[in-house]
Amino acid sequence: MSKLLQLTLDLFGDPAPTLPSAPAPDPVRAVPDPGPTRPAEPLEAVLAPATFHHPRANRRAVLGHTFVAYEFKRGKRRSIGFVVGPEGLTVSAPKWVPLAEVDAAVQSKSSWILAKLDAARERRERVESARIAWQDGAAIPFLGEQVIVVLDSRRQWAEGGASLNTDGQALPGVPRLTLHVGLPQHATGEQIRDAVQAWLMRQAKRLFTERLDHFAPQLGVQWKKLVLSNAGTRWGTAHADGTIRLNWRLVHFRLPVIDYVVAHELSHLRVMDHSPRFWDTVATVVPDYAALRGQLREEALPPW
Template structure:
């Protein structure tokens, strides 16, 4: 049974009522799960309500306290999420003698085996670097051939605010976190950089060229803009 306690600010606070044969008198328990009133089996409802009302200040204070902890825990949980090929994965870090990573599509989890758990962010970064490197090595040559746009060489770099860049020497740089994006979005980034070999700026001429190779480029561009903060380009 749940008793809704009206608060001064218009909100209500739910107090779960649980009877216990061992309870000799009314008592309140506050925890991460919420506030619970433990009552003897033959409790009097009016008495219970009166008791809860008299403890309103305490209930308010402790539930605020646990509420903050819950929020923090939720925040930590969200930090254990990463994107890989456009999909959200939960990740786990386990201590092991050898470094490895296992991706489970079914369970939606990636497990990182690391020697030093304190350096897990570094390991995740290196994992992204390998994934991105493989994808670019696979996709860039055929796309370049197909478009007839030839680059010099490419590299995978840690870049804080850019997904990719193109130099005057026709060298292409890709952000190591690019593997977080869906395949079509990665292809768009490749097309975008190859198009810079013809038009260096972001003029209408440039976007028209991109559109001929990727008619859906607007939605791909939007995906990157929307996800840049959650993928945490600034974090890793």
């Protein structure tokens, strides 16, 4: 469901000159402070322009004061296309378009490219800041709320060694939910992560089944089988045989967002495309699907 942002443009005109390679900065030695403080930061580090570097970069451009190393591909297409994804900028062009014209196209879309690269970088930073430290007291999102993991080996908890406690007081800024996991304090991070994931997947199976049963009659469809997935780029898929695949990590989101994804996949059992008729079908059961779709795209889930 989460897709890369893409902008495709037909660009025909006078070729622009090929952008020169960015020159390597001259090394500048910082003069250390004679006092007890640590040496000053190198001047080139202070004055260096912002940079974006795709791991498979094979071309470069200087857009304003920003250095962008991007992946360039040739393909069977009619126009020059731009895609900004988690790894950076990818530019695709037909085989007949000269490199000078590609460089001109990149320069002409510099504002759009930099805005999307900045947004992608901010999202990566939010995701990284949400990374979970798997230990006693770790916080995980569940149905839009923060849940605190509590290691407690003194009792045999139900559901395979974990139990959600909802009796906490709703104090401002303090999570009210705790997940008690039947593991000792010296449990490894991997053991804690696996126990929490197993519990979350059980909740996902139960909850998704309930929501499928809720929306299917309203949409006039029948689903046959639910499969939990761990896909990196898709929240769900639907097959004509009635099989619905849903990413178990949807349980991190609020229930309305989960309902949007469930309704989306069930709607595909009626309309197997993304035509206006499909979106009209989704809107019959989830009228605010556009806003929920935006939340699904923007929410930064912790790396697992």
